[in-house]
Amino acid sequence: MSTPVILANVSRRRFLQGATALGGFVLAAGLPSVGRAADPPKYGADGMPNGWVDDPLVFVAIADDGTVTIVCHRSEMGQGVRTGMPMIVADELEADWKRVRVMQAPGDEKRFGNQDTDGSRSTRHFFEPMRRCGAAARTMLEAAAAERWKVPVAEVEAKNHEVVHAKSGRRAGYGSLAKAAAKQPVPARDAVRLKDPSKFRYIGKGELKLLDARDMVTGKAQYGIDTRLPGMLYAVVARPPVYGGKLVSVDSAEALKVPGVVKVVEIEPSPAPAHFNPLGGVAVVARNTWAAIQGRRALKIVWDDGPNGSYDSTAFKAAMEESARKPGKVVRDDGNVTTAMEGAARKLDAEYYIPHLAHAPMEPPAATARITQGKCEVWGCVQSPQATRDLVAKRLGIAPSDVTVHVTLLGGGFGRKSKPDFAIEAAVVSKAMEGKPVKLTWTREDDLMHTYFHTVSVEHLEAGLDGQGRTVAWTHRSVAPTIFSTFVEGAKHEAPLELAMGVINVPFAIPNIRIENPEAVAHTRIGWFRAVSNIPHAFAVQSFVAELAAAAGRDPKDYLLEIIGPARQIKPADLQDAWNHGESPERYPVDTGRLRRVVETVAREAGWGRSLPKGRGLGIAAHYSFVSYVASVVEVAVDDKGVMTIPRVDIAIDCGATVNPDRVRAQMQGAAVMGVGIATLGEMTFKGGRAEQENFHTYEVTRMAGAPLDTRVHIIPGDYSKPMGGVGEPGVPPIAPALCNAIFAATGKRIRRLPIRDQLKA
């Protein structure tokens, strides 16, 4: 099919009332919009900037030889989207996967729909549009064949890359029909006949190999850091070591003497809140990356640290603990906690600490930019190609239409690469080099010390138990600098979307619940990290439930189920959750039946209750996030010296129906490792405003020997007519609490401060 066309009326921005109700990270994407009061709320893909597009002329091209090219408009960062998304189209198209090629879309949301690959949204938002897209293309091929054979269209059927007329036995390959099919009208959306799911060839099977696997294991795969252009220069940047700091002076004489160094370029700082803008500093441009790194070492720079120069994470922890022990802004209040606490037979409280984390994708941020005749091209490992395009344009003072963003493979993302500051830096430096191509690479030190840090938090919980040990009162005070501090001046409270990640929306059958959110001021650049605020909230909530079970002398799994209560569907609004991951409250109520089911499934599959040798224990945790339900059982073994190993992890997930169950399993296996890393090792600390961990020797992440030896994933079967849930993130939150609950079962020691590190050592 020939020229892709642009659909009219594809701009489906979600207009939200108020400054704090945000769908996805609309504000973070630089696109705040104030709606007209009459606009009805929009949810799901409808609620995202530029919504969805399902036009086959945009996504599908068929060559004369029958090769089908399908566009993937979402960024591949290991979740398998370049396999999954085209697979949906190919299935409805009745295309033979062996003859399918995948083309990565450049940043252009007007044309492709929302591309912000974040929030565990790709499959749940684009399953239906991509199905319609493939089905529409199939319909056009069928129409072209019927026209050629002069038979009613109802008599022909597309099947495995050809259209068949059974009556006459005629067949025509897709290649031979391509030109005629492209001239057929695109069928009306409601006239498109979707396949019966029982006829799916690829969807739900998990049998296709990962599209890029071969390239990945042979060194051919191209990541952001791998771009090479003729005449390309290489750059690294010295950034202010403290968030909000700026350059006072730079002496670049020695740097310029380093062989290969070409030029030293200043980058204007962005005052806090920095949004997605570069932090500023000094770029060293050279003939190769190593020369640039050596040149940077030779710079003599004086920085003004600014107001965050006193940030000390140890002192900040103490200040947060103080806040957490006093009443704060009430964000949910059911029943009467005060009275219930007074009448309780027993009262318990506990406080949990979860430090700052860095994403540390194995590929650090890297982008290449080139400016030719006022037009800028960017190649980068970006999760948000449209935001990259808009912000590069803004910084260069040109129109977004004059910026092309080529999306490479991402060597991990985890939320870091949603923020295109590094691509803007590349464009700024290219401009300073008269538009020459410049590849700008972040070293690991840059990545760890200047990322958009996962927040730090103190979670204070109190509960009252009745005479039978049942929880009758629940108070949770969550104290954490908000992501919005990076975007909005003076933001001091967790935003509704952060609170709705497992603190206000606990779907517990407890009659008296009060949730409070005292203030916390951010002193570094805070951003979202895979699973975001669900990490601290789930750690605290699921650890505390196990602590209550122990206090009540009950089995932790039974007690968890009792607290969840009977199967029921809860309106998010009843939990004071106005966000609901941007999804419709009617389509996506909080379903405690599904939460119970993952708990029961994982317990059964993990052999909950089985007898274990001394020093071994099982822990369980469950969490609802990204509109999916996940429960985990972790088995730990702790020896006499306090050395812990993890023989096995079981995870049950209910994310609705699946497109590629093998990748769902892979995401859960990976989430187990990341969760173990968060629990055992990960911590970024600050002194004098500076991040103290520079590389993997001080910011440790899980390695093979510390990872679970066996991870078993149990996927709850779903129904394709029901809404899907997210997969990329919801596996992470239950791991740390399940692990710490297992340690308690094995040793009697309760971990309330992450990471565990040597807390188990005698």
Place this chain on the structure above:
Amino acid sequence: MASVTVNGRRHELNLPDSTPLLWALRDELGLTGTKYGCGMALCGACTVHVDGNPVRACVTPIAAVGNGKVTTIEAIGTDRVGRALQAAWVDLGVPQCGYCQAGQIMAATALLRRSPKPTDAEIDEAMSGNICRCGTYVRLRAAIKQAAAQTGGPR
């Protein structure tokens, strides 16, 4: 002026002798399959072979390579063990983002050459210098065992 032999070809490099092999491979020779991950031999993403031994290219100056023969991920498929590992990686769907996997395969190739039927403990020891942030370790281990079953055993 140094020269290195990479994947069977000799290259003259107009770079200071102290330049790490990693940047010579990536920026000068265009062999971008070998990845940067830390620059301090902490993550294994840059693992290549010099005379069949795994080394971290990010901390190996080109001068130190001398007459050693460098093999990178681009050529490891010509090796029987390397090829079997690549096939097992694809078959078991090991990669997620894939970025670290070149280094993983180079490390695993060296392991299987040294120990054709490695135990879990040997796998841990040989592979724990290679970080995978996506957390593919369970499949990585399974793929090493699958490749070992095909290529290993008594010689």
